[in-house]
Amino acid sequence: MSLLEVTGLCKSFPTRRDALGRVREQHHAVKDVSFSVEPGTTFAIVGESGAGKSTTARLVLRLIEPSAGSVTFDGIDVCALGGRELRLLRRRMQMIFQDPSSSLDPRVSVGESIAEPLVVFDRTATTKAQRTERAAELLERVGLAARDRLKYPSEMSGGQLQRVAIARALTLHPDLIVCDEPVAALDMSVRAQVLNLMKDLQSELELAFLFISHDLSLVRVIADHLAVMHRGAIVEQGPAEQIFAAPSSEYTSKLLAAVPVVSGPGSRQRRARTVMEDA
Amino acid sequence: MTTQASPDAVAPEVESPPRLLDVQGLTVEFRTSAGWSRAVDDVSFDVHPGETVGLVGESGCGKSVTMLSLLGLTRRANARVSGSAVFEGHDLLALSAKELPDIRGNRVGTIFQQPARSLNPAFTVGEQIAETIRHHRQVGRKEAWRRAVALLDDLSIPNAEKRAGEYPHTFSGGMCQRVMIAIALSCDPALLIADEPTTALDVTVQAAILDILRAIQDERGIAIVLVSHDLGIVNEMCDRTNIMYAGQVVEAGDTGELLAQPRHPYTEGLLQGLPENMVGGRLQAIPGNVPPLDELPDGCHFAPRCAYARAGDCDAVVPPLVLDDGRAVRCLRSDELDLVGVGAR
Numbered sequence: 049m050s051l052l053e054v055t056g057l058c059k060s061f062p063t064r065r066d067a068l069g070r071v072r073e074q075h076h077a078v079k080d081v082s083f084s085v086e087p088g089t090t091f092a093i094v095g096e097s098g099a100g101k102s103t104t105a106r107l108v109l110r111l112i113e114p115s116a117g118s119v120t121f122d123g124i125d126v127c128a129l130g131g132r133e134l135r136l137l138r139r140r141m142q143m144i145f146q147d148p149s150s151s152l153d154p155r156v157s158v159g160e161s162i163a164e165p166l167v168v169f170d171r172t173a174t175t176k177a178q179r180t181e182r183a184a185e186l187l188e189r190v191g192l193a194a195r196d197r198l199k200y201p202s203e204m205s206g207g208q209l210q211r212v213a214i215a216r217a218l219t220l221h222p223d224l225i226v227c228d229e230p231v232a233a234l235d236m237s238v239r240a241q242v243l244n245l246m247k248d249l250q251s252e253l254e255l256a257f258l259f260i261s262h263d264l265s266l267v268r269v270i271a272d273h274l275a276v277m278h279r280g281a282i283v284e285q286g287p288a289e290q291i292f293a294a295p296s297s298e299y300t301s302k303l304l305a306a307v308p309v310v311s312g313p314g315s316r317q318r319r320a321r322t323v324m325e326d327a
Numbered sequence: 328m329t330t331q332a333s334p335d336a337v338a339p340e341v342e343s344p345p346r347l348l349d350v351q352g353l354t355v356e357f358r359t360s361a362g363w364s365r366a367v368d369d370v371s372f373d374v375h376p377g378e379t380v381g382l383v384g385e386s387g388c389g390k391s392v393t394m395l396s397l398l399g400l401t402r403r404a405n406a407r408v409s410g411s412a413v414f415e416g417h418d419l420l421a422l423s424a425k426e427l428p429d430i431r432g433n434r435v436g437t438i439f440q441q442p443a444r445s446l447n448p449a450f451t452v453g454e455q456i457a458e459t460i461r462h463h464r465q466v467g468r469k470e471a472w473r474r475a476v477a478l479l480d481d482l483s484i485p486n487a488e489k490r491a492g493e494y495p496h497t498f499s500g501g502m503c504q505r506v507m508i509a510i511a512l513s514c515d516p517a518l519l520i521a522d523e524p525t526t527a528l529d530v531t532v533q534a535a536i537l538d539i540l541r542a543i544q545d546e547r548g549i550a551i552v553l554v555s556h557d558l559g560i561v562n563e564m565c566d567r568t569n570i571m572y573a574g575q576v577v578e579a580g581d582t583g584e585l586l587a588q589p590r591h592p593y594t595e596g597l598l599q600g601l602p603e604n605m606v607g608g609r610l611q612a613i614p615g616n617v618p619p620l621d622e623l624p625d626g627c628h629f630a631p632r633c634a635y636a637r638a639g640d641c642d643a644v645v646p647p648l649v650l651d652d653g654r655a656v657r658c659l660r661s662d663e664l665d666l667v668g669v670g671a672r
Contacts, residue, residue, distance in 0.1 A: 096529035097500075205616055206386075235385040236556055240600040240612030247609065262529060265602045269610060306534040308559030311603060311669050314583045 049123065050084035051223055051256050052091075052108065057081040057117035059103055077103045079280040081117070085273075087223065088250065090257040092271035092288065094264055094303070099277040101260045105226045108258060109141055110134065122223065139169055142217035146229040148209035152201045158212045159183040159197025165219040186215040191245060207238035211245065218249070226258045231266065243269055264307055268292055276300045346413075347517055347550050348374040348397075353410035353420075355389070355396050363407070364620040366392045368574040370410075371648075374518065379544065379551040381565035381582065383558065387617050389574040390554045394522050396420070398437060399427045415517065433463040436511025440523040442503035446495040452479075452506045453491030456513055463514045478509040482539060501532035505539065512543060522554045537564060558597060562586055562669075570594050573618060573628035575645075580654035587668045590656045592633045595666040627659070635664055 057078055064073040078100045085091040093101045106112045108119055110126050119126040121137060129137060145151040152161050163179040174182075184194035190211040201209055210230065217225050230246070231239045247270060249255060261267050267274060268288065275285035276299065284297040295301045355367040367389040374380045382390040395401050397412050397419050412419040415434060422430065431437075439445045447455060456475035460466060466474070472491070479487035482505040495503060504524060511519055521540065525533035537560065544551060553564055561568055561582060568586075569579040570593065578591035589595045596613040598604065604611060615632040618624060624631050626642040636642065640659055648657045658664075 096531060205619075207616060235617065236597060237385060237600055237613040238616065240610035241614075244609050244612055264530070269602045269605060302531060306530040308533075308537070308557065308563045309603070310558045310562045310586055310598065310601060312559070312562065314562050314586075 051087045051122055052085040052258070053118075053120040054084065054104075054108060055082050055118050055120075057104065057107055057119065058115045059100075059107055059112065060115050076280050078107065078114075081275075081277075081280075081282055083273075083275050083282070083285060085224065085256050085258055087256050088254040089272040090250065090259050090270050091273045091275070092259040092261060092267040093275050093277055094261055094267050095277035096262060096303075098279075100280040101262075101277055102228055104277070105143075105228050105258060105260050109138070109143060109226055135169075139165075139220045140222050141224045141226065142220070142222040144210075144213050144217050144225060144227045144230045147233050148206065148213045149201060151213060152209060152216075154201050157198055157200055158204065158209075159187070161201075162186055162197070162212065162216045162219055165216065169220060182219065183215075186218055187212075189218070189249070190215045191241075205238075206234050207242060210234060210242055214242075214245065214249070218253070221253075222255070224256045224258065226260070228260045229262070230259070232261070232263065239266075246270065264304060265309075276303065345376065346373045347376045348412065348414045348552070350393075350397070350412045351410055353393060353396060353412060354408070355392050355401055356407050358405040359621060361621045365574055365623075366620060367396065369648075370569075370571070370574075370576055372569050372576065372579060374550050374552060376517065376550055377544065377548040378566045379553055379564050381561040381568040382552065382554045382571060383556065383561050383568055384571035385556060385617055387573075387620065388571040390571050391522055393571075394437075394520050394552065394554055397520065398431055398435070399424075429463075432459055432510075433514045434516050435518045435520060436514070436516040437520045438504065438507045438511050438522070438524050440526050442507045442527070443495060443498075443500060445507055446503060448495055451492050451494055452498065452509075456491075456506070456509050459510050459513045474513065475509070478513060479506070481543075482509055499532075500528050501536060504528065504532075504536050508536075508539065508543070512547075512549075515547070516549060519549050519551045520554075521551055523556070524553070525560070526556075533560075540564070558586070558601065570597075573623060574620065575628065575657060576648060576655065577629065577657045578655065579648075584654070587670060589666045589668050590654060590661045590664070591629075591658050592635050592664070592666065593629050595668070596632075596634075598669055599667065627657075635660055 058080060059078040060074040060076045062071040063075045066072050081104055083091065093104060095101050107114050114127060121141060124137060126137065159180065162183040166174050166179045166182060183197050187194055187196055192208060192211055231242050234242060250257065259270055271288040274288040274291050275282045278299050283299050284291060284295065291300060295304060351371050353367055353370045354365065356363040356365045370393055372380065382393060384390045392401060396408050401408055408420055410420060417430065453472060453475045456478060457471035460471040460474055476487050476491045479491055484490055484502060484505055498506065525536050528536060540551065543549060555561055565582045567580065568582045569576045570591065572593050578585060578594045585594065586598065589598060599611040600613060602610065613632055618628065624642065626644055627646050630636040630641040637660065646657050646659045648655050
């Protein structure tokens with residue numbers, strides 16, 4: 049059984065209302081999106097800005113309510129759950145954001161940030177010492193030192209902070225981590241380190257990733273399955289290797305052709321590329 | 328300490344090949360709580376008319392500060408700049424605050440990473456282009472406006488006449504960058520400085536902007552200094568490339584040769600870390616982090632992360648930048664090493 053099953057997901061935002069507050073126009077951010085994520089694998093959603101990737105990610109975690117469609121996590125209908133049950137389910141699905149320096153609280157040490165989910169969910173079941181120990185263990189797990197738990201976000205580099213954000217997402221032993229552009233803000237040499245870390249953690253902990261990115265070359269590294277989104281809809285999905293080898297949709301081909309590569313023709317053989325109209 | 332050369336002292340000498348921009352020993356330091364920290368350390372490079380030169384590196388390597396210094400944008404009480412940057416016979420670093428604006432925006436155009444933030448939201452894009460033209464050229468409002476519209480049209484903005492009268496918020500990121508390019512080109516510059524011009528844009532829009540840059544270069548013979556962290560873009564755009572690390576140029580040369588046969592371990596590391604060089608499902612990442620400027624290691628700045636570093640040598644002295652047959656390399660061991668480039672695998 050799939051870990052995550054998304055069927056016919058739609059989300060529209062009202063863009064204009066009449067005098068009585070009735071919606072006259074709406075923007076369909078996500079249109080009839082369906083996919084499934086298997087345990088321990090990475091499903092990537094790629095697309096350009098405004099394609100609806102992040103909205104889809106938020107819908108999956110039910111951070112926003114869908115207009116239509118369903119999200120089933122491990123056989124449980126996420127959209128039907130009420131407050132308490134939803135909170136319990138959210139232990140098992142975590143999120144990593146693009147910019148770790150703005151997603152971590154600057155006034156709290158990183159150790160406390162990592163242990164905070166335990167305070168929220170298992171305050172009575174754990175002692176403070178246990179929580180500190182868990183934070184130290186997680187920091188070592190993501191390649192930092194246990195003593196780093198005393199540091200504040202301002203004392204760490206972007207790559208280190210993203211490791212902290214990953215550690216925090218792991219605190220409650222989730223089954224699924226939704227990663228929204230997790231390495232887009234990182235430098236190229238650090239980016240490779242963080243992607244390797246994510247792959248290692250995935251194989252050790254049987255994690256599933258829903259990986260949102262605009263960068264096809266990164267997706268190639270980490271994705272098992274892939275969906276390409278354009279203007280709110282999925283235009284193509286399937287095994288990543290297959291899509292990279294032989295994209296079936298014209299849009300995917302254009303996207304792939306637009307990525308500049310080091311091994312391609314250089315400045316002297318300026319290649320004529322398919323240029324898409326800037327909408 | 329600023330070099331106080333008067334403009335006459337640096338009168339242009341006709342050389343072959345002619346240089347449009349010649350940067351020598353540029354050093355930029357900023358005052359921090361821990362003393363002066365050196366963001367750019369003895370950087371030298373040159374640009375010939377009509378060519379594209381890349382400055383490549385990770386954040387904090389000094390590539391943007393280098394560009395800002397050329398434009399006189401690091402002239403602050405908390406910064407000190409030394410070295411020289413001779414452009415069309417004027418040392419950009421020694422020009423007075425009065426003389427600088429005659430070159431900036433006129434002979435040198437600039438585009439930045441965040442086009443939407445670089446435009447003034449309170450004026451129409453046409454006004455912002457025309458403003459630059461009227462500042463540098465003796466033309467009337469109507470003529471300036473006509474030129475602004477013509478530029479937008481050149482940059483394939485549909486319906487240019489109408490769009491010129493609209494405000495930046497009605498433009499997408501790629502369209503804003505075209506407007507920025509229009510402003511930069513409005514006075515027919517000889518040099519365009521592009522600081523990560525496509526980093527904030529989608530890949531397809533990026534491709535369109537890079538095509539535009541190439542097209543205007545072919546049409547107008549403008550030289551471009553391109554600051555980027557993306558080796559793919561550098562490969563497609565730059566004739567020559569300078570790789571920077573921790574404030575220094577570590578390797579420089581012809582882009583194709585440099586990527587095919589890197590001679591500095593950092594260049595090799597960047598190339599091997601790319602997704603196309605994945606081994607066994609893993610990226611070959613360079614270990615460690617870029618050192619903060621106030622904690623630079625003794626000796627070669629890259630040595631602590633370098634697989635080839637030799638204890639006793641590499642951590643003792645900062646290696647000089649050695650020029651050999653058009654390639655400059657800052658590595659003690661570059662002669663002994665056989666490094667892997669693109670296409671070798």
